[in-house]
Amino acid sequence: MAVIAVYSVKGGVGKSTLAAALAWSSATVSRRHTLLWDLDVQGAAAFLTGHERPHGKQAASIFSRETAPADLVRHTRWDRLDLLPADDSLREIDSLFARIGKKRRLARMTEALSRDYERIILDCPPVLNSLSDQVIRAADLIVVPLPPSPLSRRALTAIRDELVRNHKKHPPILPVLSMVDMRRTLHREAVAEANGWPVIPMSTHLEQMATRREPIGAFAPSSPAAQAMARVWTGIERKLCS
Template sequence: MASIAVYSVKGGVGKTTLAVNLAWCSATISRRKTLLWDLDASNGSGFLLGVDPRKKRSADSVFADGSEPLRLVQATGYANLDLLPADESIRTLDRQLDRIGKKKRLAKLVEGLAKHYDRIIFDCPPVLNEVSAQVMRAADLVIVPLPPSPLSARAFEVVVDEVRGSGKGHPPILPVLSMVDLRRSLHKEAREANSKWPAIPLASAVEQCAVERKPVGAFAPRSPAARAIAQLWTAIERKLAQK
C-alpha cells in the first residue's frame, strides 16, 4: 500500500480536482483498490464524485474516539474507488489532535486501512497545522499543485519546509504546474523555467468536473486534460515503485 497526499498551502490551485482525478486514475487505469480520504472541510471531493455524505457520524470521530474508519467509508460510482468524506467537524481537527497529543494518529489509522486498500489519496486542507503535519508523517509521496506564477517557487518552498519539518525520512515531493495556459506569457515563462515538472492544462474539461460531478477521464477521456492527468498518474506510480 502507498499513501499519496495532494497538498497546497493555498486554495484555488485545483488541489481537490487533482486529488479526485488521481484517485480515479488509480482505481480505473491501475485498477488498484483506492480510498480517497477527504480532509478538507468543504467536502469538495465528495461533491465532485457525486457522493452525498451520510449524517450518522462526524468525520472527526475516527480521530476522537478511535472509531473504525471503514464505518465512515462510502462507495462511489466507480469500481475500486471508495471515499472517506469530510464535513464541518474537520475544521477543528487540528485542535483536537493537539489535545489528544498523539503525533502519529493519522499514520496509525492508515496502517489499519492498508489491509483493505492499495492506494490511499489524501485531499489535504490548504493550511499549515497539526493536520498537515500528520499527513506528512503518513504519506509516501506529496503532490503539490502550483499555479504558473512568480509565486509558485515561493509556495513550493513553503511546502518543502513543511514536509522536511515532519521528521527524518520525509516523503518525496512532486510539484505539478496546474491550470497552465501557454497563451499567457507568464504561464509560458513558468513552464519553461520548470520544464521537468508535470503540467495540467487550463481546460474547460477540468472546469466541467464540477458540473458533471465526475472525473475528467469519466466523461472526456480523450481530452488533453485527461491525458495529462493520466500521464501524471503514470509518473506517480513510477516514483512509488522506486521507493
C-alpha cells in the first residue's frame, strides 16, 4: 500500500483536479483498489467523482475514532475506486488533533485501510497546520501542483521549509507544473527552469471535469491533458515500485 498526498499551501492550483485524475488512473489504468480521501472542507473530490457533498458532520469523527472510515466510504461508478468525502466537521480538525494529541493518527488509519486499498490518494487542504503535519507523516509521496508563476515557487519553498523544520524524515516531493499555456512567455520560461518536472497543459477538458463531474481520463483519454495526467501517474507508480 502507498499513500500519495496531493498538497499545496496555495489554493486554485488544480489540486483536486489532479487528485481525482490520479485516483482514477490508479483504479482504472493500474487496476489497483484505490481510495480517494478528501481532507479539504471544500469537498471538491466528491463533486469531481459525481457525488454530492455530505449533509452531516462525520468526517472529523473518523480521527477521534467515533466513526469507522468504512461507514463513510462511498463507491464510485468506476471499479476499484472508492471515495471518503469531506464535510464541514473538518473545519474543526486542528482543534481535534490538539485535543487527542496523536501525531500519527492519520498514518495509523491509512495503515489500517491497507487491508482494503493498495493506493490511498489524499486531497489535502491548502494549509500549514496540524493536519498538514499528519499528512506528511502518513504520505509515501507528496505531489505538489504548481501553476507556472513566481508565487507558486514561493509555495513550494514554504512546503520544503516546513519539511526541513519539523520533519527529520519526510517523504519525497514531486512538483507538477499545472495549467501551463506554452503560448505565454512566462510559462515557457517556467517549464525551461523546472528541471524535468511533469507538465499538465491548460485544457478545456480539465475545465469540463467540473461540469461532467468525472475525471478527465474517463471522458477524454486521448486529450493532451489526460495523456499528461497518465504520464504523471506512470511516473508515480514507477517511483513507488522502485
